[in-house]
Amino acid sequence: MLLLVRMRYLSRNFKTRLSLNTQKYMLPGLLPLIPKQIGRNILLLSLIAVCGCTATEAQSNKQQGKNQQRAVPVVVATVTRKTIPVELRQTGTVVAYSTVGVKSQVAGPLTGVYFQEGQNVKKGQLLFKIDSRPQEAALMQAQANKEKAIAQVKQAQANLSKAVAQVNQAKANLLKDQTQAKNAQVQAQRYSTLLGQGAISKEQADQFRTASDAQKATVIADNEGISNAVAAVEAAKADLNNAKATVTAADAAIDSAKITLSYSSIYSPITGRTGSLKVNQGNLVKDNDTNPLVTISQISPIYVTTSLPQRLLPELNKYRAQGKIQVDAYIPKDEQRPEHGELSFIDSGVDPTTGTIQLKSSFTNSDGRLSPGQFVNVVVRLTQEPNAIVVPTTAIQTGQKGQFVYVLNPADQTVDMRPVVVGNAVSNESVIQEGLKEGEQVVTDGQFNLRPKAKVQIKQAVGTGQRTGNVNQGNQSP
Template sequence: MPRRRRTILPWIVLVLVVAAIAFALLRPHAKTGAGHPAHGHAAAGDTPQPVTEQAARTGDMPVTLTELGTVTPLATVTVQSQISGYLMEVNFQEGQEVHRGDQLALIDPRPYIATRDQYAGQMARDNALLGQARIDLVRYQTLLRQHSIASQQVDDQKYLVGQYEGTVRSDQAQIDSANLNIAYCHITAPVDGRVGLRQVDAGNYVTPGLTNGLVVLTELHPISVIFSVPEDNLETLMARLRAGAVLPVEAYDRTDTTHLSSGKVAVVDNQVDVNTGTVKLRAVFDNKDERLFPSQFVNARLLLDTIHDAVLVPTNAVQNGPQGQFVYVVRKSAAQPEAAGATPAPGDEKSDAAKPARTPADTVTIRNVTTGVSSGTDIVISKGLQAGEVVVTDGTEHLREGSKVTVPPPPGTAAATPGQHRHHHRQAAE
């Protein structure tokens, strides 16, 4: 039994030592006297914390959506040959700006011209046969009235005239087809734009089945940016568009720092992507300076709406806590000189006159708020704060309910010391 007691005793002593250390570390600092901290250390609640403050204000807050988009031309055409033949001419330079109707290439038209002439000859022959058949029909009708021929012969002649008329129409269609092929030999630009790299050189035999075509023609101005916005914003977006509003869109580079171009929303897609919960938009830009390039990634900033007369505070003034978002509101104290009305002791009049009046420190109170949309610097307070109330924007790390705060003076504007005041008074007396 004594041996077991000696074994347990050290553990009891160790537990008591740990408890004493924990109590010493966690207990609040004892205060002595009327609010003066013990051992010469100032209590945290008595020392004003230096902070930066700013008054809440009213203003307009733009509701902006920034989404990643892709520059997409309104027209991208792979220029193809519609007939087969030898490529005689290439009438463009790579990267050249062309206009609709400009000739880009020429395919040898001579085979198609010869075919057209052949069809024209057939048509001339068939027209002659048609004319002869019509004259015979008139003659037979006259003889029928004289009862000189049978009516069957007249009917047969009518059908013969109809056959020749059909042949002539077929000949005309073949001539039109040959003329169309001749027109296809002259390959023209279907839209305004810029041609890319040439895919086929002159002298090659081209067909309508070329994989890459002759060249790719891209329309650069105007040009569009396709981007997606969350479906949660769809109701506001469509309401604005139905009201006839023009929704501006600003295009920035991938770093979201350099402004590239300004445009507006032109088209909203007709369905929501069920995989992403977004809807696609197309914004159109003039792109006269061609700063937007096809397939380029850009940041599209859509000005969806503007909230007018909103209560605004700096974004860093809003804190997050267990009860939600809150701000530290500064309660200003009126300036009251210390010991006002007290009679100074004999011989202390000069020193008391040089003392500046002491102003009670400002304090802060915690205010729960409801926030709205935010920009890069400001955030909307929709509930819990009024314009003109002062909030702490920096130095909130050690604040709590009722903490005293002070605003340090700007650099270079330090307050004068009592000794400096006495020096000025002495100069004024001299």
Template sequence: MSAFNSRSALLLYLACFLSASCGSRQGPPPSMPAVPVTVATAVQKSIPIQLRPIGNVESYSTIPVKAQVGGELVRIHFKEGQEVKKGDLLFEIDRRPYEQALHQTEANLNRDIAQQKQAEANLAHDQAQARNAEVQAARYAKLAGEGVVSKESDDQMRTNAQALQEAAHADEAALESARAALGADRASVERAKLDLAYCTIHSPLDGRTGSLQVKEGTLIKANADTPMVTINQIMPAYVTFSVPEDQLAEIRRSMSVRPLEVEAYIPSSSEIPVRGQLSFIDNTVDSATGVIKLKATFANRERRLWPGLFVNVVLTLGSDSNATVVPTEAVQTGQQGQYAFVVKGDQTVESRVLTVGRTVGRETVILLGIQPGETVVTDGQLRLIPGFKVKIETATPNPGAAKGSGASQ
């Protein structure tokens, strides 16, 4: 019986405790001690208008290096990953077959030069004989008219003059043929010189070499599908990113006023961001995703941006002056939406439903619900209900005293 009475007393005690606990949500008991909290003051300041997409680093220029002539690769003049300058020697291909081809074409050129000279001499000789024959034919025609020489002699001299004239025409054609052959030989010599020059491959730009795809002694094929090495120019460098299409009008408007600054934050790096400028807006919105592609150019003198690297991009469009901001940790989420606890003059708190704007760094813009100068709770909200007294332990440093440096979300 005593055990039954003990259990009944315990249940009665718990019911009374729970009843008191439920009733306490209507307001704090008179003897409830003040709840320790940390606070901050809402301030009014200028907040940058920023977009924060994810970007991808691209090289300013990418050149796959290929051989323009085939042959054995006899020497490589750089190491993988080495920085090279425009004009630096990269590869040497065996020159001997192309030197021999050049000697052959030069010999053909000299032969055709001699043949042209011979054709010119033949033409001059036959033209002189043709002129003399014409004079003789004219003289015999006059003598034949006077009856001094026979008609047969006159016909013979006229025929001889015509034959020599035709021979001169043939010599002119032979000379033109020799000149054409000479032009072809000169072109062959130039081509042979060009092929010989292609045996040494130089860097087409300043950049950094990638992985070598060939080794010394490899038989190189002209214009092979696989490049011998790929060179990336990373000074300057591009960062490509996409933004929602509804931001396009604001971006174009801001870009027409001034160059837009772009910052690239490298993940897991505590260094300051790399700064550049927006340089390209694509001419088409992606209809499938509703975004548009943008590109920023960075000098990248410290070579911190590497092709293929993903970075956090901050595109600054302008600033919103006289914005009311509070620390982001002061904004809570409840059944009625976002709210914050505001400390009143009697050191009690009240709950305010908020209309919030964007988040910049560790600060949130408040559109409605809090005025500049009011005090908000930043830590200890889980132990509060409206009307509770609070004890301010340590005030959070005012974020409005420093310049906002984050990216809006």
């Protein structure tokens, strides 16, 4: 139409110019004829142009209709039924199973360091040596004190034996004096009788009576001597016990000196990995200093802590009561090899500031891939959902009315938009609770170019050597 308007404009313009420029050179009879002929020619050209435009427009509409019927390339996958684990996913932090700050219990110059920073050490491995000469001298002094105490014990035993002998001697003297006293008393009584009969003089009777009284005094003195000898025995026994106690104290002092001497060699209390060295060889070390010489972290086994919302606590306790709960830790950028462990601790209370509860899982970490302070993705596997309808997660789309998938119609190679109810998602698969059946095929790639009843062409998935889905490929156009 634009061309037709243009030709009419040229016709009028040409006629005007012809009448102005050629009238004076042409014969009067020919002047009316020229514009008419030119007008006819212009009209003919206009008709040809209109026909050309109409043909072009028709061809364009035909091509557009052909393009609208062209199949959309898509990738499809088959809906399957399998057992899917029910799990919780959170971010966790790796913490050491135990951490020990190694300190010195004796003061002195640090004479040796027998490990490298960041080295894995075993329990009982030598780490440090401190100058032990003062401790060795103290041990020798304690041993000398023990020898002295042993000598005192022997002296006390000798004194006790002497005191016992004195008791025995006193008892023997008592028996002898008692016999003599009895004999003297008999003699005194006999001479007293003879004095009454006038057979002897009074002087003789008094002599025997005095001898009897003296013998009785000797018996009394012997009894006192026995008492003194017995007391000496008890004193000797006490001295012996004191000497033995001194030996025991000397033994304790020796043990204490040995323990103090052992502190001059510092061994690793656990198996783990050493941190940075705080004191170098040659420095003076204080006993029980505030800063440890080195910190050792036990990393095998190792803990991973994470937090879960408190609303999940009843479900977590339910599955924990049924048995051990498996926990997987995925290391970022190395998620193909997760570390496997189990849930070992649930905190007794909920954090009121965050509304979460802390969990702690233990891992053997035999390869040392987990390090304290590292962030990992934690998957708590509660149970398994058998015979679940599963599709690739990429097949699920979200629209104004909720989630949906495009389902393939194998008969005519078109797709339908079907709403679905999505359940748990595991890895790159999702559980469909409602909306799909096993064996159906859904579109996993190319959904943005689709509409209901759109024609599709099944293409090969990227990174595979075959087309996805169980579609009859013989009926597809190349």
